[in-house]
Amino acid sequence: MRAGRRIETPLGEEVVAELRVGDRVLISGRLYVARDAAHKRLVEDLLEGRSPPIDLEGAIIYYMAPTPPKPGQILGAAGPTTSIRMDPYLEPLLRRGLRGTIGKGYRSGRARELMRRYRAVYFAAIGGAGAYYSNKIKSSRLVAYGDLGPEALLEIRVEDFPAIVANDIYGGDLFEQAVRRWRK
Amino acid sequence: MRRISASEIEEAARKLVRATFSNLSVLEERYKLALRLEESELGREALSILLENARIAGERGIPVCQDTGVAVFYVRLGQEVVVEGGGLVEAINRGVARAYSEAYLRKSIVSDPLYDRRNTGDNTPAIIHVEPIPGSELRMGFMPKGAGAENMSRVKMLKPADGLEGLKRFVLEVVERAGANACPPLVIGVGVGGTLDTVGWLAKKALFREWGRRHPDERYARLEEELLEEVNALGIGPQGFGGRLTALDVRIEHAPCHMASLPAAVNLNCHVHRVGWISL
Structure with a gap:
């Protein structure tokens, strides 16, 4: 992929303000890994007044559930899952300071509006590139919900994890732009 | 016996x-072919990563x-x-x-x-x-x-009056709505005829078809080609990043149906589509 701009977590508001749809980025630092079941629990914690097991301020959540690692590996395949399934859980997380999400596919209109309002970006990763992304992960730690198996909440450290800005805080959408340009 | x-x-x-799961050469060949056909810059970047991904998967023994x-x-x-x-x-x-x-x-x-x-x-x-x-x-x-493509698949009970055009509209509508979420470039299985329960299986059975084969009935074979061309005119492209390759193939399986029915199903599969066979 074309070399991208290096960004680090936690994401500052000023970095988010500079990102535009179509920008290639290389993300380094801490990511939280969560998908359907972990989101349900996380949001239940928040709505019922319990403190969440992760610090969401400036955080990026990666929508993913890896294959189990072989002995000596950090994680197995670790590519993105479809983001739109997590849209119903987005607002309470944004309210706590979540500033970015990584996944694949397009987001709902409601999620896009929320990202604009709370100044958060969505990064598209390449679906099906599980081994490629696995190579970008330098450590992994179970944070919560271990009983969910592959859906548990993890904290991972990544180096130069490539992604593309798919929704910026100005309402831009990569997928809409793509179809407008390429539709015959 | x-x-x-x-x-x-x-x-x-x-x-x-x-x-x-070990058959990675089929994926490498697929991405190389796709790279020859795709014109969009971002679409090509996605395909290059997928080709590299297949190589890494082989080297590191990761799916x-x-x-x-x-x-x-x-x-x-x-x-x-x-x-x-x-x-x-x-x-x-x-x-x-x-x-x-x-x-x-x-x-x-x-x-x-x-x-x-x-x-x-x-x-x-x-x-x-x-x-x-x-x-x-x-x-x-x-x-x-995988669930990404399965979740974007659909069944619809069309009316006989909807006919061929209705089926084509439905297929395009499903692919358009699926967009990036089903992990294009896709392999598309279409079922037509039968009943509600069997038409879904027809669409899945189409996905089991050997790579590169067209339907033996030339009318259906032609329809597969037409649909592939129309799907690729949607511009969704690899990963929904825009481009020429929204689908790699369209296959149709059909069955007789009630005179009042025209059941249709579209079963999408992602670019990591793989099928293996064994005989006993």
Whole structure:
């Protein structure tokens, strides 16, 4: 992929303000890994007044559930899952300071509006590139919900994890732009 | 009459799953071909990463995609075969459980859709379609089916008056709505005819078809070509990043239906589409 701009977590508001749809980025630092079941629990914690097991301020959540690692590996395949399934859980997380999400596919209109309002970006990763992304992960730690198996909440450290800005805080959408340009 | 033991079937299912996941050259060839056809810059970048991904998967022994799917089996069972020493379904499930554990594949099945979404821990039960055929052969097809593309698939009971044009509109509508979410470039299975329950299977059966084959009826073969061209005119492109390649193939399976019906199903599969076969 074309070399991208290096960004680090936690994401500052000023970095988010500079990102535009179509920008290639290389993300380094801490990511939280969560998908359907972990989101349900996380949001239940928040709505019922319990403190969440992760610090969401400036955080990026990666929508993913890896294959189990072989002995000596950090994680197995670790590519993105479809983001739109997590849209119903987005607002309470944004309210706590979540500033970015990584996944694949397009987001709902409601999620896009929320990202604009709370100044958060969505990064598209390449679906099906599980081994490629696995190579970008330098450590992994179970944070919560271990009983969910592959859906548990993890904290991972990544180096130069490539992604593309798919929704910026100005309402831009990569997928809409793509179809407008390429539709015959 | 031919006797096949359940343990032979279990071993064949295990081997089939392992072999299907190990077959990376088919993916590398697919991405190389796609790179020759795709024009969009971002689409090509995505395809280059997918090609590199297949290479890394081979080198490091990691699955290409973390969604190692629900295990779908298409069993063509000769009517002269007698399965001994256990059940066919149980044998296949044991083979699946062993393969998913041995190969460090993800276990993605939850036990109950509504009340107890607890992971079953071994990726069973598999989805097993058994079709009786004449003779004494047992032939098993296996396809790991990821949820990203499955979730964007649809069934619709069209009206006979909708006809060919209605079917085409439906297919395009499904692909357009799926967009980036089904992980294009796609392989598209279309079922038409039958009933609500069978048309979904027709669409999935189309996905089991050998790569590069067209429908033997030239009218359907032509329709497959037309649909492929129209789907690729949508501009969705690899990963929804825009481009010429929204789908790699469209296959149609059809069946007779009630005079009042025109059932249609579109079963999408992602670019990591793989099917393996084994004969006993």
